[in-house]
Amino acid sequence: MKSFSPLLLASVAAAVPTSLTAEADAPAAIKCPIVFDGRIPSTLALSNFDSYGGGNPFGAEYVKGNDLKWSQILQLPTVSTSRFDAAVNTSGAAPFKAVEVTLSDKSIFQKQHGFRRAGLQFNGDTNTGSPAWKGIKTLHFSVRQDAQRPLNLSHEYLNVWHESSDYSADQIMFQTGTMIDQSSLPKNTFKIFSRQNKLLWSTPMDTSDWQNFALTLDFTKNTVQVYYSKGTAPLASVLAATADDLTGDGEYQLGILKKPTGTSDVVNSGFQETGLNEGQIYGGIFIEDSAGGCISL
Numbered sequence: 001m002k003s004f005s006p007l008l009l010a011s012v013a014a015a016v017p018t019s020l021t022a023e024a025d026a027p028a029a030i031k032c033p034i035v036f037d038g039r040i041p042s043t044l045a046l047s048n049f050d051s052y053g054g055g056n057p058f059g060a061e062y063v064k065g066n067d068l069k070w071s072q073i074l075q076l077p078t079v080s081t082s083r084f085d086a087a088v089n090t091s092g093a094a095p096f097k098a099v100e101v102t103l104s105d106k107s108i109f110q111k112q113h114g115f116r117r118a119g120l121q122f123n124g125d126t127n128t129g130s131p132a133w134k135g136i137k138t139l140h141f142s143v144r145q146d147a148q149r150p151l152n153l154s155h156e157y158l159n160v161w162h163e164s165s166d167y168s169a170d171q172i173m174f175q176t177g178t179m180i181d182q183s184s185l186p187k188n189t190f191k192i193f194s195r196q197n198k199l200l201w202s203t204p205m206d207t208s209d210w211q212n213f214a215l216t217l218d219f220t221k222n223t224v225q226v227y228y229s230k231g232t233a234p235l236a237s238v239l240a241a242t243a244d245d246l247t248g249d250g251e252y253q254l255g256i257l258k259k260p261t262g263t264s265d266v267v268n269s270g271f272q273e274t275g276l277n278e279g280q281i282y283g284g285i286f287i288e289d290s291a292g293g294c295i296s297l
Helices: 006-015 018-025 046-050
Strands: 034-037 099-103 116-120 136-145 156-163 170-177 189-194 199-204 211-218 223-230 236-243 251-258 278-289
Touching (some): 099 116, 136 156, 170 211, 189 211, 199 236, 251 278
Antiparallel strands (some): 034 278, 116 251, 136 211, 156 170, 156 251, 170 189, 211 223, 223 236
16 A cells, blocks of 8 residues: 655645635524424423423324324434524523424324324414415425434335325325335335425435535425535535425425325325334524525525
C-alpha cells in the first residue's frame, strides 16, 4: 500500500474548504415564515396531547383509535435531536424534541377495520381554506426508526400525506413498505407518490439515523419539489419541480396508516397481525411559506 507523508496529508487537508464541513455541522435555521409549527416543545408531556392548548401543536381528536387518547398512542423517545429541532436556547438545551407515533391492536379509527392508523393533524389546519394550501408552501419532517417497534414492511404504510377535502384522493403521499398496487417496488424504501399514484422519488430506509425531507408544494403551478438529507446534513434538492394535481383543499396528516394484506377492500377487511406494537419517530415538523423561492435547508 502506498504511504503518504504527514506534510502531504496536512497540505491536502488544508486545501479542503472549511465551509463544507462547517455547513454540514451548522445548526439548521428556519429562514421562512412558519405557517404551522409541529415541532414538539421540550417541556411538553404526553398528557398535553390529550387537549388543545398547553403547547400541543396538533389536534386532540382525530385521527386515532376510537377508545384511545393520544397519551396512549404517542411516545417521547430519548434519541438524538433532529436537524430542525436542534437550535439551542439560552439554557443550552434543544427547545424541541422527537415524538413517536405508535400502532396497537386498538388503532382502529371509526369503522375502518382494515386499517390500523394514527395520524397527527396540525392544530388550526382546516379541511377547506387552510393557509397551508395556498401559494407555495414547504412541508418539513424528519423520520427515524425504532428498533423496538419496527414496521412490518410486508404491509403498505402511509406515513405523511394530504387528503383532499372530499376524502376522494391524496394529493401527495410519503409511504414505505410493500405497495399493494406496485409490489415490484422495493419494500424497504421511503417513496413519494403523486395524486395519480405515480412514483416521484424514493430512497432506502435508514435504520440508524434521522432522514430529513421537505416537500415544496406550488398550488398555483401544481408542482411538487423534494429535498432530502440524512443526519445533520443540510437538505438538497433530489427532485426538481414536477407536475402533480394539488387541487381540492383538505388536511395534512403525519403518523402511520397501515394497510392490510389479502383483500381488495383495504378499508374494511384484510389481515392485520395481533399483538401489534409498531412505531415511527418524527422530528422537525413544520410548514413554511416558500413565496419567492424561500426554503430552509
